[in-house]
Amino acid sequence: MFMGTLKMARPLHPYLVLVAAVLLPGAGQVINGMPTRALIMLFFMLSLGFVTMQLAPPGRSFIGSHAGGVFVYAIAVMDAYMIARYRWEMFRTRAAVQ
Incomplete structure (x- = not known):
């Protein structure tokens, strides 16, 4: 049985993904290659933000x-950081084994 070596592309450092995710909602998922997941997260952010805005009593803070x-x-x-960290560790582990 042939056990060829597959080269994994080096993923972005998880801290870069974390900074992108904090600065722009959904950017971390897009950088991780999951644009559909980013759109789902944005949809629920807007939806639940709107619902709580309507239900919150007057005089509440923005948060x-x-x-x-x-x-x-x-x-x-x-979510974006954990996926990026997982990919980073998998890359490091495979690189150390080879």
């Missing part, structure tokens, strides 16, 4: 009145 969108934003940042 409090858009808490649903902020929550999904935080999940999107963690």
Whole structure:
């Protein structure tokens, strides 16, 4: 059985993906090569932000009145970083073995 060596392209450093995800919602997923996931995250950010804005009592802070969108934003940042970190570690592990 042939066990050829496959060369993996070096992924971006996870910290670069993290910075992109923090600065622009959905950018981390796009950099990771998951644009559909980025659109889904943006849709839920906007949707839940709008819903909580409508349901929040008057006089709440911006974060409090858009808490649903902020929550999904935080999940999107963690998601982009975790995927980038996983790919980075897989690349490092395979490079160390070869």
